[in-house]
């Protein structure tokens with residue numbers, strides 16, 4: 001549960017923030033047409049979209065020597081979200097467009113966001129220092145007066161310190177101490193180890209929303225590394241497109257596979273008191289030959305052969321045996337699923353009911369349940385293990401609506417944020 005006053009401040013000042021950031025920086029946003037809210041059927045939800053913003057392409061040539069210091073994107077670096085299947089586009093740009101974007105180094109999505117903001121800093125004469133790990137807040141009495149870095153450097157703050165060190169998802173001790181359920185597969189940068197959180201705790205900060213994260217189901221491909229560690233790939237279209245389901249270790253479905261990633265994470269935290277274990281971990285995404293042929297898989301184009309990291313079998317009993325599932329369970333589950341697809345409704349978990357569900361599915365059948373409901377009928381059958389991951393944790397030092405950190409008594413810790421940090425008019 002978040003503090004309602006923070007939610008109100010977010011809603012009230014969101015438009016003001018977007019106007020300000022577009023005025024003060026080269027960042028330009030456009031709406032993603034049609035992208036439904038994550039819970040569009042809840043009061044105030046927009047099934048037809050209108051709230052999701054996407055940065056316009058930004059030319060990294062404008063950053064000069066700084067362009068190479070931004071970590072390269074893994075997928076679709078030269079497209080806006082709107083142009084990708086996730087944003088309702090095709091993911092294809094014409095050859096001349098692609099060539100021009102490559103030549104002039106135009107980038108989209110998070111790169112466009114970061115590049116535009118970096119350009120604004122450089123234009124103001126602010127040169128960021130990279131590779132410096134903050135380890136401690138300097139203090140005089142209760143007031144925060146600066147930051148100490150791992151190399152011993154100390155920087156004094158003229159107005160205050162902004163802690164922006166990301167979440168704590170890469171620190172096992174913090175993860176197991178605070179998060180509400182298992183999370184083993186973070187998808188963010190591994191430098192997000194909760195340093196800022198620890199520094200704030202030492203300075204006496206109260207904490208909030210610590211049990212929550214941006215939960216996300218992931219796939220881990222052996223040998224696929226980022227920053228020297230196992231990479232966690234987000235799995236979204238693959239579990240939403242027709243002809244795939246997720247099953248737990250009993251071989252049964254346990255959730256609406258097409259639900260938004262953040263809500264779906266809750267299914268991994270369901271505890272079975274009899275087994276005295278988490279009911280839905282480990283789990284697998286199971287799909288048939290036609291799914292792979294028509295849609296591809298995790299960046300592999302349609303028609304690709306199943307890669308070695310996918311478990312494949314000529315029939316469902318053999319796939320169940322390969323995954324260690326109870327005999328007959330997978331065959332029963334798929335038979336039940338296929339009957340429900342024939343009936344046009346997932347009576348068990350309501351997949352396809354929400355306007356959100358089909359958005360990342362087969363757009364040839366969108367809107368409608370056919371965008372996500374499809375039978376598993378064609379051998380060979382395939383499976384990959386799904387992990388409980390996160391895009392980042394949500395908790396941290398408790399703040400007031402102006403972003404000032406509060407101590408355990410609810411008082412503002414002086415120096416924790418510059419005064420008047422709300423967007424200047």
Ligand SMILES: Cc1cc2nc3c(=O)[nH]c(=O)nc-3n(C[C@H](O)[C@H](O)[C@H](O)COP(=O)(O)OP(=O)(O)OC[C@H]3O[C@@H](n4cnc5c(N)ncnc54)[C@H](O)[C@@H]3O)c2cc1C
Pocket residue numbers: 132133134135164165166167187188189191192193194195196234390391392
């Ligand atoms: C794969 C993926 C996809 C996502 N997609 C979206 C999306 O489509 N839309 C959306 O809104 N959000 C998305 N997010 C979430 C979004 O990226 C985060 O919410 C956002 O980046 C958080 O911003 P931040 O500045 O708080 O932290 P971060 O962007 O995580 O940055 C924290 C930085 O602090 C650095 N740091 C850590 N410790 C220290 C230290 N001690 N000293 C100095 N530096 C330190 C880290 O190296 C890191 O660079 C996605 C996240 C991931 C991982």
